[in-house]
Amino acid sequence: MSVRRAALWSMGAQYATFTIQFAASVIISRLFLLPSDVGLFSVALAAAMLVSIFQDLGITRFISGQPQMEPKSLPFYAGVAVSIGWTVSALVALAAPLVAHFYGEPALAPLLWLIAASYLISPYATVPAALLVREMDFRALFHVNAGSALAGNGTAVILAACGFGASSLAWGVLVTALVRAGIAQWQRPVRPRLPQVFSSVKPMLGFSSMSFVLSASAAVGQRSQDLIVGRLLGIASTGLFSRASALAGQLTTLVTGAIGSVFYAAFARKRDAGEPLAEPYLHLVSCYTALNWAAMVGLALAAEPLVMLLYGPNWMGSASLLRWTALGEIFFVAVPLQMDVPLLLGQIRRLVWVNLLDTAAAVLILTAGCFISLEAAGISRVVYGFVWWAIYATYLGRLMGFRFRDLLGVYLRSGICALAAGVPLIVAGFYGLGGASMPFLTLLGLSGLGVLLWLATLALIRHPAWFEIRMLVSALARPILSRAAA
Known part of the structure; x- marks a missing residue:
């Protein structure tokens, strides 16, 4: 396939x-x-x-x-x-x-x-x-x-x-x-x-001995969040925090989660063939950030009406948490396959130490936020996101040999497209049309207009994701056109 x-x-x-x-x-x-x-x-x-x-x-x-x-x-x-x-x-x-x-x-x-x-x-x-x-x-x-x-x-x-x-x-x-x-x-x-x-x-066991340390470190960083919030802020706060994290994470998975598993297998084949990974990796970053950043900007701007429309007034406490979580997610999707690429290149021992540093940062930053308030716990996701990005962007840049300037160039183009996607919601908020009371049709219309502006900007600046989208649309349309012609 x-x-x-x-x-x-x-x-x-x-x-x-x-x-x-x-x-x-x-x-x-x-x-x-x-x-x-x-x-x-x-x-x-x-x-x-x-x-x-x-x-x-x-x-x-x-x-x-x-x-x-x-x-x-x-x-x-x-x-x-x-x-x-x-x-x-x-x-x-x-x-x-x-x-x-x-x-x-x-x-x-x-x-x-x-x-x-x-x-x-x-x-x-x-x-x-x-x-x-x-x-x-x-x-x-x-x-x-x-x-x-x-x-x-x-x-x-x-x-x-x-x-x-x-x-x-x-x-x-x-x-x-x-x-x-x-x-x-x-x-x-x-x-x-x-x-x-x-x-x-x-x-398998030889691979697993170090992989276990890696998995353990990652699990502590990821799975301890609800345990920390539950212990320091209470069970109800955990529900609000968990719902905001889940919604942002599900949207990320929806937008680009499928790409990661496919590219892992594709990168394994390139590694076996002795081909360099830097160029295809930057292309992957372009696609990840172009899609995810636009989605996360929209999610952050529409947090209050979305929570009200989807979950009702009992869950409005998660709206501000959703906004901060979405902004933090911008950093987390900026360095895709941060665990998989080092494993493919046989760098598991070094990756373990990098991941332990990441885990320590995750636990300490969230704990500090929880000692202040639930809102501060949400803000801590942005702080941790930046630290996480700095760790893995530096590590993978050295590992694959891509230039940091090229990575920033990818980010600049994707950031412009994400900003274009958020313009309708930003304008609506400026004129007082935002907030939890925004009608569903209004939110849908503004979001649809944001998608059109995003696509237009992708095409205008010739973003790599634009060509991928065109090729995927062609691949989907080809069988339909073939049946129609027959």
Whole structure:
């Protein structure tokens, strides 16, 4: 499958998954659950995912990024994944009462037990999904991701409507794991077997020893956010903070999340062929920032009316948090594949130290913000975003040998396009038409006008993303035109 065709299928999966998750979050938040319910689940999930860093051990990256793969070793890799997953499940189950006591919330324990049950199932999808990425079979991966998202989120909505509260979200996690494992095994069956000799899994475990440190560091930085906010500011504040972070993260995933998985496999092929990565990487940065920055500027400018329209008055406390989170996301998408490229180039040891620095910054900056207020916790995302960008832009620039001047040139062109996209909302705010009371049709019209201005600016300055958009549109339209001509 070609890179662009793979990108189309991967984007389809991202859009389908986003639509399902987004619709479910709106229905659940607006009709059934309060911020305290979502906050309770967020703390439980974050605590469980801190333990789940042991689960993958870099198996997915190892399989999808290896130049050569022995098929006979795959069942053993799957067996290791299942063994680790069951161990993680036991640890989460045993830790559940302790976590509930630490937060003074007895309802946390049942949520953690449900999430622990999902870890018994999810490892069965690890190796099959990694093989699909390796083979660039994103059509099959579409069925895995979209199918499991539909089943899990549908379950959560139904149970929330039946009054299950926060546990409806935990049941959704369990159903997602069941369906994902089932579809993945159907698409690319791999029967787990425990290795009889160490040599059969030695290459994977050698990679995993450092990958585990890397995953652990990343998990602490990413998953500790809800735990820190929950401990210092309370469960309801965690719900508001989590909802804002989730909405910004989902939009990023929708806009460019599909590109990353496709380019990881494509970069692996370029590495194997001995081709330089600097030029294609800067092209990737151009596409990432052109798409994401415009989306994040729009999200920041429309935070209040969006929260009111989507989630209702109970969630208005998350509007300012959403604005700061969206602005912070501008930095996080400015250096894509910051973990994957060093791994492909065999720089895992150095990457571990870089990631530890990143993690320390994440925890310290958010903790400092939480000691001040919930608003300061939101602002801390922008501060941390800048620090994160400085760390990884410097590291990857040295690693791949691209000039910092060229990177800034990419940012300048994408920034101009993002500013053009935000002009209608900026003008509306200047004339007092913004705010939480903005009607839906007005917001939709201003957003649509922003998209048109963005596209016009892309074409005017001949941004690389403009040519990619044209080629994708042509690829989508070609089959339709062919059928019409026939």
